[in-house]
Amino acid sequence: MTDATLQPSSPATAKVETPFQRFRTEFFESRIASGAFVVLVIIILLAILAPWITPQNPYDLAQVDVLDGRLPPGSEAFAGYTMWLGSDGAGRDLYSAILYGLRISISVGLASGVIALLIGMAVGLIAAYVGGRTEAVIMRVVDLQLSFPASLVALMLVAALGKGVDKIILALVVAQWAYYARTVRATALVERGKEYVEAAQCLGLSKMRVVFRHILPNCLAPLIVVGTVQTASAVSLEATLSFLGVGLPQTEPSLGVLIANGFEYMLSGRYWISVFPGIALLLTVASINLVGDHLRDVLNPRLKK
Amino acid sequence: MTAVLEVSGLKTHFFTHAGVVKAVDGVDFTVSKGEVMGLVGESGSGKSITGFSILGLIDQPGRIVEGAIRFNGEDIANAPEAKLKAIRGNKISMIFQDPMMTLNPVLRIDTQMMEAILAHEAVPKKEAWERSRDALGLVGIPSPEERLRAYPHQLSGGMRQRVSIAIAFLNKPDLIIADEPTTALDVTIQAQIIYEAQKLTRQTGTAMIWITHDLAVVAGLADRISVMYAGRIVEQGQTDDVIDRPLHPYTVGLLGSVPTANNRGERLFQIEGMTPNMLALPEGCAFAPRCGSASAACKVPPPVEHIADRELRCYHPQAQVAAQ
Known part of the structure; x- marks a missing residue:
């Protein structure tokens, strides 16, 4: 902790650095993290802007021409535009399909990440603050959940629920909430024992206020880290499920579906159908992970120089 | 009495x-x-x-x-x-031993002081802020307006304990x-x-x-x-x-x-x-x-x-x- 010593009554200290500003300076000190952050921002922008910057809407069957199928990168489509990354078996322009796929992959990852985070956070906070039997029951459920691999849980659920974006989000939430719950509980337990919580109770503040206003903000650092890493793993988990054919339907191709589609053509030399979506997936997951990794370095006081 | x-x-x-x-x-x-x-x-x-x-x-x-x-x-x-x-x-209010620990590290001083007032009295935020400022002045903290905007880590130990005392006296x-x-x-x-x-x-x-x-x-x-x-x-x-x-x-x-001073040099x-x-x-x-x-x-x-x-x-x- 930097000891910003105070010269009494010096107006120069009037400009107070907020924790966020300090965090920002520290985060961008690392080149790798800054690079990963830039890549991530570009990927997200591409995904958001997909409808405006792609020549084809791969979901609109009227725009997809089977005659364009399996064209190598750089070929010209029947409609006249160039397919810089080639096309897949159904005649979808891969560049367009990848951007639309990113849209789905990222939004599925984010949605499931946010929902799992909210559920896990609430459950973990309750466990830590209430304690006793409630905590024991909650944490045994969490342990049980974590004793299964996330992919297995998600696979079983999707197999039972069927295909669809909402179902896959549900499956990912079920597979991942426990990680958040465990992290929040562990941090909240430590924070709960600290004197400022006792001091807040001595001020006569309500329980809700103590939990959400005092304990929760102090648990955010590890939560942000777990959140980014878990979002990356949600993206790759979704790709895994889609690749296995139990995730998203063929009509809404995510990156996993695209890779799976190209798989059968791999040995016939048509590498691009699988490889380009694969690179997109790799870049997305790696950049999120790198950002998350560096967040942990910055936010963990124990790793501070 | x-x-x-x-x-x-x-x-x-x-x-x-x-x-x-x-x-x-x-x-x-x-x-x-x-x-x-x-x-x-x-x-x-x-x-x-x-x-x-x-x-x-x-x-x-x-x-x-x-x-x-x-x-x-x-x-x-x-x-x-x-x-x-x-x-x-x-x-009844309380002052704790370690001023490094009793203030919430992620909340600004003004937030922590004002919520102590607002938890017990329905007063306008402006009034709560003014009372917090006056309380800081009362415990000998120079330029209280600035300190109110500070985070606990920006204050020294003695300063933080003064803040804790000010909080304890806030609601009289x-x-x-x-x-x-x-x-x-x-x-x-x-x-x-x-x-x-x-x-x-x-x-x-x-x-x-x-x-x-x-x-x-x-x-x-x-x-x-x-x-x-x-x-x-x-x-x-x-x-x-x-x-x-x-x-x-x-x-x-x-x-x-x-x-x-009376037993200097002797075994205590x-x-x-x-x-x-x-x-x-x-x-x-x-x-x-x-x-x-x-x-x-x-x-x-x-x-x-x-x-x-x-x-x-x-x-x-x-x-x-x-x-x-």
């Missing part, structure tokens, strides 16, 4: 797996308006638990098993949580419980903090319980002193009386172990033995095994004796010894 707080027969026990820990075992004292009472004792003697019992903040597996805590005439021992919440931070409480508020500070800051606290109690008429293990601190600050040992108050009286003519052998020992007096295990207290007087004057009579718990306006739990008052 009217009594703000009357504690009588307070017993707070902890029911652990290893047995019952009688952390506070029959404590009586009274604090009047504007009075500072020093509650002195070693670590583990139950002084902090006494403070938390008053606020009703005893965590499982502990609870108040017996006794009354009359605050402004009303018994608040085992009162419902809603009632205690209205008292905490409003009528009737009683403040200060739990070793100067222990974590260096000596010069300690003196300043004591000065501020003393000044404020005089100005506002707030009563104060100053919990400490440091007799030197309470000697200059408190009006009355209560000495605690193993969950009981063993001696109680006006500060001057207790310091000048200690009656209980334990008080004598404590005073003897304070280094002064030390009370023999260790603080007793709270799970297995000796029969009768808990101090007997460490006491030079102990006799067979000490196997029976000594009753409270009133000598002039002092209270004592001992069969062997040390007045003669001290006089020699």
